[in-house]
Amino acid sequence: MKKHNFSAGPSILPQEVFEKAAQAVLNFNDSGLSLLEISHRSKDFVAVMDDARALVLELMGLTGKGYQAIFLGGGASLEFARIPYNLLKEGGKAAYLDTGTWAAAAIKEAKLFGETVVVASSKSDNYNNIPTGYTVPADADYFHCTSNNTIFGTQMQQFPDVNVPLVCDMSSDIFSRQLDFSKFGIIYAGAQKNMGPAGATLIVIKEELLGKTGRAIPAMLDYKQHVDKESMYNTPPVFAVYTSYLTLQWLKANGGIEGAEKKNNAKAELLYNEIDRNPLFVGTAKTDDRSKMNVCFLLKDEAHAEEFDKLWKAAGISGLPGHRSVGGYRASIYNAMPIESVQVLVNVMQELERSI
Amino acid sequence: MKKHNFSAGPSILPQEVFEKAAQAVLNFNDSGLSLLEISHRSKDFVAVMDDARALVLELMGLTGKGYQAIFLGGGASLEFARIPYNLLKEGGKAAYLDTGTWAAAAIKEAKLFGETVVVASSKSDNYNNIPTGYTVPADADYFHCTSNNTIFGTQMQQFPDVNVPLVCDMSSDIFSRQLDFSKFGIIYAGAQKNMGPAGATLIVIKEELLGKTGRAIPAMLDYKQHVDKESMYNTPPVFAVYTSYLTLQWLKANGGIEGAEKKNNAKAELLYNEIDRNPLFVGTAKTDDRSKMNVCFLLKDEAHAEEFDKLWKAAGISGLPGHRSVGGYRASIYNAMPIESVQVLVNVMQELERSI
Known part of the structure; x- marks a missing residue:
């Protein structure tokens, strides 16, 4: 897989x-x-x-x-x-x-x-x-x-x-x-x-x-x-x-830094939009200062953690837990991360929403 | 090759x-x-x-x-x-x-x-x-x-x-x-x-x-x-x-350090014996202080260098030139070097002797 x-x-x-x-x-x-x-x-x-x-x-x-x-x-x-x-x-x-x-x-x-x-x-x-x-x-x-x-x-x-x-x-x-x-x-x-x-x-x-x-x-x-x-x-x-x-x-x-930036902007927009739209999640960083490399977010209700963790693991996602200083989740979406993988994560977040 | x-x-x-x-x-x-x-x-x-x-x-x-x-x-x-x-x-x-x-x-x-x-x-x-x-x-x-x-x-x-x-x-x-x-x-x-x-x-x-x-x-x-x-x-x-x-x-x-030492002794003996026996070569280090890892030697007559270099390259040997501080040749025979490769070098040294 x-x-x-x-x-x-x-x-x-x-x-x-x-x-x-x-x-x-x-x-x-x-x-x-x-x-x-x-x-x-x-x-x-x-x-x-x-x-x-x-x-x-x-x-x-x-x-x-x-x-x-x-x-x-x-x-x-x-x-x-x-x-x-x-x-x-x-x-x-x-x-x-x-x-x-x-x-x-x-x-x-x-x-x-x-x-x-x-x-x-x-x-x-x-x-x-x-x-x-x-x-x-x-x-x-x-x-x-x-x-x-x-x-x-x-x-x-x-x-x-x-x-x-x-x-x-x-x-x-x-x-x-x-x-x-x-x-x-x-x-x-x-x-x-x-x-x-x-x-x-x-x-x-x-x-x-x-x-x-x-x-x-x-x-x-x-x-x-x-x-x-x-x-x-x-x-x-x-x-x-x-x-x-x-x-x-x-x-x-692949287009140098200019090419990478375009893709990184699209990936970050996709994921932050979902965090802001989905009622189950909240971002941890001040909106203006959000990183396009490391997207940190929390479940508003920790009670959903078990189900969410099950879903993203089943989707083949790895490396998602946040650093202990912040908790929650951190999606690192560096240059080599395809937008398709970000979409998989977004799908899982929506699946969790539907399952609640 | x-x-x-x-x-x-x-x-x-x-x-x-x-x-x-x-x-x-x-x-x-x-x-x-x-x-x-x-x-x-x-x-x-x-x-x-x-x-x-x-x-x-x-x-x-x-x-x-x-x-x-x-x-x-x-x-x-x-x-x-x-x-x-x-x-x-x-x-x-x-x-x-x-x-x-x-x-x-x-x-x-x-x-x-x-x-x-x-x-x-x-x-x-x-x-x-x-x-x-x-x-x-x-x-x-x-x-x-x-x-x-x-x-x-x-x-x-x-x-x-x-x-x-x-x-x-x-x-x-x-x-x-x-x-x-x-x-x-x-x-x-x-x-x-x-x-x-x-x-x-x-x-x-x-x-x-x-x-x-x-x-x-x-x-x-x-x-x-x-x-x-x-x-x-x-x-x-x-x-x-x-x-x-x-x-x-x-x-x-493969026998730990004891096993490595036995093989290293055999490899070093094989090569130093040839250096001492072959009238074309001379070792650079004082005999008592010779390294079993890096064997440094010179041609007594630099006029044979072209022929020798041709022979060892043809035998598939690489990395033999000595450091510029010493010149000549340096055979590094670390743990992973098989004695068969040392034998190839010895054969080349003997081939040079026969060709002169």
Whole structure:
């Protein structure tokens, strides 16, 4: 039976990516060798890395604009420390917007490196909205925000105009919508939502920002070292980079970010419309701040949970339970999720309504 | 044509591991979902992580002895910084043995954190030997060594008895030979030689050593956080951990470390005997310090290089050129390399001799 995978991450990728990745594990580029056993400095893998880095910039419209894309191991959580290490000057100041669990984790790390101003927080609302009306200190070394909050189902619909470098954790909505990416100084994202499997982090960096803190940075934590070595300072996470590359190629072949955005808008509209129409459900995020990637909702009456859970499981749906911080349900509808699967979920919600 | 892959890393893994890993990318545990799209907190993957961690300790004879095994992303190079962050006290002292490129890289990172004593170095010999007769300061916070030097083809045949925690980078010979692993405070290894694909690092830690430096450590760099969260502090490199787990299961089913050591001894003996017997070749490492993982050798007369290169390529051999620091040839004969492939290389060396 076909599964409809609404997992928040690691999460659905295109079926053709799974097939090509599996084939490469057996025999990479018809070399007679597995992708897993070749040198990362072999001609074939260096080409993958170079092409993947170029494709990221191309998809974002950043080619030739002073940006570099690198793929590192460790996970986006490691960037929470790398960002202040690389950007927060000794005696300087960082500014952060607190919109959820991951933003708060990033703030905690920055505090180890220097003064960290939280310009606004929606924590007291259990992060069900994106704060507005805040001011970013003009003397901050950078301003950090989280574009999409996977756990709470909120998403920044616009980004503030600031006169300091704008740093954004786009782990859960990268490549999902068109943005003026040249507004950002650093964009980073764990691969395991819209881009690939767990095990790689993409960092897109405006090169001129690096090397200015005066800190002695351990080599592996120094973006400049990784940029200078073209993302091959050490052995990269070969499989995760290759699979991300396959996904980026799929994205390009399917209309790029513009194409993805259209489909994502249609999927989100379909599901939010049902949540708002169906008397049994209620969304958890403030309407204006709703995420088009992670749709969080509750049953108004918990008594229907058993029946609802039975129905969606019988329909082949998986990964629907919400994060424990919010409860209820979370439908993650990343780039690779077909609208047909969203329709299956909507059908189940309507079936529940009819059965009550 | 069957390839004989002598690559230094990423490197050969058992064929059945490639097949099982490829299958899991298509359909993991018959779930109808790819290994790449399931939550790392799903029951099936938590079981993989737990079993893999337990299996590491079992294979090393460390079960119940106060050790924890964790799998992190980033690569062993990141441990060069994590080690001093976690073990080098403010105002303390670290001791290092300098036996090659990676040892030197580890020393460079330690110096950022405090006084770093290099107890001995073979750098002036282009690292063709393992220094002896050194003294480790009794007041060092730890002593760090590199068990096998991939680039230079040397290997520590014994480890010093020290009264400070013994920390060892075993990236290129882990699980290849029996050792009293309880002598070590921390053992770490990038997966991509004897254990799995690039993208995961194994760290085996004597738990009592952690949390004693008084340093404020960023969460992702703090071993204690990862141990406390059972290697799930953040999203782990799922595919690399799973494939490492498959390799560890293969190792266990094939006689464990004891079984691997016997085969590795036979392979190394076969190849070194030919290097010593064949008048055309010479080994680069001091005989007593020769590595059983990476066999480095030169042609005595470079004029034969063209013919030799033609012969080994025609025999289906790949990954044989030596690192630029040493030149010549390097045959990496990790656990998964069958002796039959080593015999193919020996045959080629004899064929060259006959052709001259």
